[in-house]
Amino acid sequence: MPEFEASDPGYEARVRGSFSRQALMATIGARLALVSPGRVEIDLPFRADLTQQHGYLHAGITSAIADTAGGYAGYTLFPAASSVLTVEFKINLTAPASGERFRAIGEVLKPGRTLCICRLEVRALTGERAATIAVGQQTLICLADRPDE
Amino acid sequence: MPEFEASDPGYEARVRGSFSRQALMATIGARLALVSPGRVEIDLPFRADLTQQHGYLHAGITSAIADTAGGYAGYTLFPAASSVLTVEFKINLTAPASGERFRAIGEVLKPGRTLCICRLEVRALTGERAATIAVGQQTLICLADRPDE
Amino acid sequence: MPEFEASDPGYEARVRGSFSRQALMATIGARLALVSPGRVEIDLPFRADLTQQHGYLHAGITSAIADTAGGYAGYTLFPAASSVLTVEFKINLTAPASGERFRAIGEVLKPGRTLCICRLEVRALTGERAATIAVGQQTLICLADRPDE
Amino acid sequence: MPEFEASDPGYEARVRGSFSRQALMATIGARLALVSPGRVEIDLPFRADLTQQHGYLHAGITSAIADTAGGYAGYTLFPAASSVLTVEFKINLTAPASGERFRAIGEVLKPGRTLCICRLEVRALTGERAATIAVGQQTLICLADRPDE
Numbered sequence: 001m002p003e004f005e006a007s008d009p010g011y012e013a014r015v016r017g018s019f020s021r022q023a024l025m026a027t028i029g030a031r032l033a034l035v036s037p038g039r040v041e042i043d044l045p046f047r048a049d050l051t052q053q054h055g056y057l058h059a060g061i062t063s064a065i066a067d068t069a070g071g072y073a074g075y076t077l078f079p080a081a082s083s084v085l086t087v088e089f090k091i092n093l094t095a096p097a098s099g100e101r102f103r104a105i106g107e108v109l110k111p112g113r114t115l116c117i118c119r120l121e122v123r124a125l126t127g128e129r130a131a132t133i134a135v136g137q138q139t140l141i142c143l144a145d146r147p148d149e
Numbered sequence: 150m151p152e153f154e155a156s157d158p159g160y161e162a163r164v165r166g167s168f169s170r171q172a173l174m175a176t177i178g179a180r181l182a183l184v185s186p187g188r189v190e191i192d193l194p195f196r197a198d199l200t201q202q203h204g205y206l207h208a209g210i211t212s213a214i215a216d217t218a219g220g221y222a223g224y225t226l227f228p229a230a231s232s233v234l235t236v237e238f239k240i241n242l243t244a245p246a247s248g249e250r251f252r253a254i255g256e257v258l259k260p261g262r263t264l265c266i267c268r269l270e271v272r273a274l275t276g277e278r279a280a281t282i283a284v285g286q287q288t289l290i291c292l293a294d295r296p297d298e
Numbered sequence: 299m300p301e302f303e304a305s306d307p308g309y310e311a312r313v314r315g316s317f318s319r320q321a322l323m324a325t326i327g328a329r330l331a332l333v334s335p336g337r338v339e340i341d342l343p344f345r346a347d348l349t350q351q352h353g354y355l356h357a358g359i360t361s362a363i364a365d366t367a368g369g370y371a372g373y374t375l376f377p378a379a380s381s382v383l384t385v386e387f388k389i390n391l392t393a394p395a396s397g398e399r400f401r402a403i404g405e406v407l408k409p410g411r412t413l414c415i416c417r418l419e420v421r422a423l424t425g426e427r428a429a430t431i432a433v434g435q436q437t438l439i440c441l442a443d444r445p446d447e
Numbered sequence: 448m449p450e451f452e453a454s455d456p457g458y459e460a461r462v463r464g465s466f467s468r469q470a471l472m473a474t475i476g477a478r479l480a481l482v483s484p485g486r487v488e489i490d491l492p493f494r495a496d497l498t499q500q501h502g503y504l505h506a507g508i509t510s511a512i513a514d515t516a517g518g519y520a521g522y523t524l525f526p527a528a529s530s531v532l533t534v535e536f537k538i539n540l541t542a543p544a545s546g547e548r549f550r551a552i553g554e555v556l557k558p559g560r561t562l563c564i565c566r567l568e569v570r571a572l573t574g575e576r577a578a579t580i581a582v583g584q585q586t587l588i589c590l591a592d593r594p595d596e
């Protein structure tokens with residue numbers, strides 16, 4: 001992966017503050033596991049109330065943490081007084097979402113002044129084992145001069 | 150839209166049964182609003198605990214109801230003793246998800262023995278007004294001889 | 299489909315001029331069949347030198363005419379002194395691309411000042427029969443104050 | 448990237464044979480640059496007759512070589528008497544396609560008996576410089592017992 005530098009030295013506090021205002025993340029029990037320039041990771045313990053009909057994590061929740069990880073990966077590189085919106089994403093669900101917990105990874109592939117392209121991945125973790133359960137690609141837009149808060 | 154016929158006369162009970170086993174749908178307060186051959190609609194009242202950082206419905210929840218509507222739209226056309234899995238979907242978030250409630254629509258574009266392609270749409274409803282907030286496209290796979298339950 | 303109005307009365311000449319500067323369209327024998335506000339159609343006669351390994355039209359050519367139809371559908375609604383770029387598209391190839399000629403249809407789903415979302419479809423035509431062979435969704439960006447020529 | 452083993456020792460001849468039957472690849476001047484288990488690369492010299500309205504390589508041609516590289520990357524891992532079809536792909540065009548030649552890279556992310564997921568990338572090459580111009584994700588289907596020829 002390319003290495004990125006954040007132009008805003010306050011990027012981590014900015015991302016953590018915004019994440020803490022996403023009520024959904026608290027509702028499902030997700031937390032930020034890593035915030036670095038161009039890369040964000042989110043952890044989600046399995047919960048039976050987040051499942052689909054076969055007892056696996058619902059694809060919508062897999063998508064929620066993947067989209068959020070990618071959005072904040074891009075946001076680390078945005079200017080201080082900006083907001084981030086997801087334009088679109090595409091996700092392949094590559095294995096049953098079975099695990100004790102899940103790790104969503106968002107990585108910037110291509111930063112830009114207006115648009116930012118990210119790679120998304122979600123892994124299921126059980127003991128020491130990790131298995132990729134979803135891979136995706138996302139387009140973000142930077143709203144300049146529109147502080148997140 | 151093309152009109153479809155369900156080969157399994159028990160398609161509606163099969164879809165409603167499977168939906169009722171999706172714990173996530175109960176957790177977020179979603180319910181089936183329409184189950185017809187090749188088309189399923191899901192209703193979700195707004196709830197503040199499902200929002201992103203600006204107070205709108207989180208894109209992950211928008212995606213969850215869109216993916217579920219599309220999955221069950223395809224499932225109406227599948228044989229009795231089968232299951233449905235989402236292979237992948239792509240979604241554009243076209244407007245802020247602001248509304249009193251939300252309606253996800255899944256429509257089969259192209260049925261098939263193994264794969265099924267659906268169109269996804271989510272509308273925000275406020276009083277009498279409706280606004281499209283997301284459009285997408287989804288690929289499903291039919292697992293034959295693998296009953297859902 | 300929603301109906302759109304073009305803010306630039308010269309939209310048709312602008313689209314036709316830009317299309318005529320796409321060398322690829324001449325190379326493969328494609329021509330504009332319809333240019334209306336928010337909707338563009340492109341015709342392509344089958345040619346054996348545009349095929350994949352089984353003798354069908356190559357998915358890359360199906361994608362080329364779909365992407366171009368969508369791009370110009372959006373461009374009809376852009377201001378006079380602007381350019382259009384494809385940010386991304388997603389396409390499902392839903393049937394073998396077998397036919398005497400092909401018709402790509404691009405339709406604006408959601409116009410916007412910066413981004414524009416389109417629906418893409420390609421049909422194979424043989425005598426009086428038409429069959430959908432591809433459906434897609436596309437995101438465009440409007441480059442304001444950057445004339446196409 | 449994960450490393451893969453091809454179950455069919457004749458995978459390279461099988462891929463090269465199929466590629467040579469893609470008339471479009473000869474028409475545009477593309478050639479196979481690498482065929483290894485789970486990874487295929489395609490080279491395309493720039494040609495003015497393959498361009499869009501600003502003189503860059505047309506997104507449809509970028510997509511054609513990306514789709515073909517991914518399709519054959521998956522096909523290296525398929526059984527001897529099978530065919531490969533693209534179910535769908537999504538591609539972001541991340542920079543103007545300006546270069547002396549182009550390199551499309553298809554890599555298997557997730558192999559499977561029926562479906563196979565690939566990562567797509569296209570680079571523009573000018574002298575010693577390389578720039579990523581497109582990234583994508585693709586779903587393939589393996590048609591067992593349907594030899595390509």
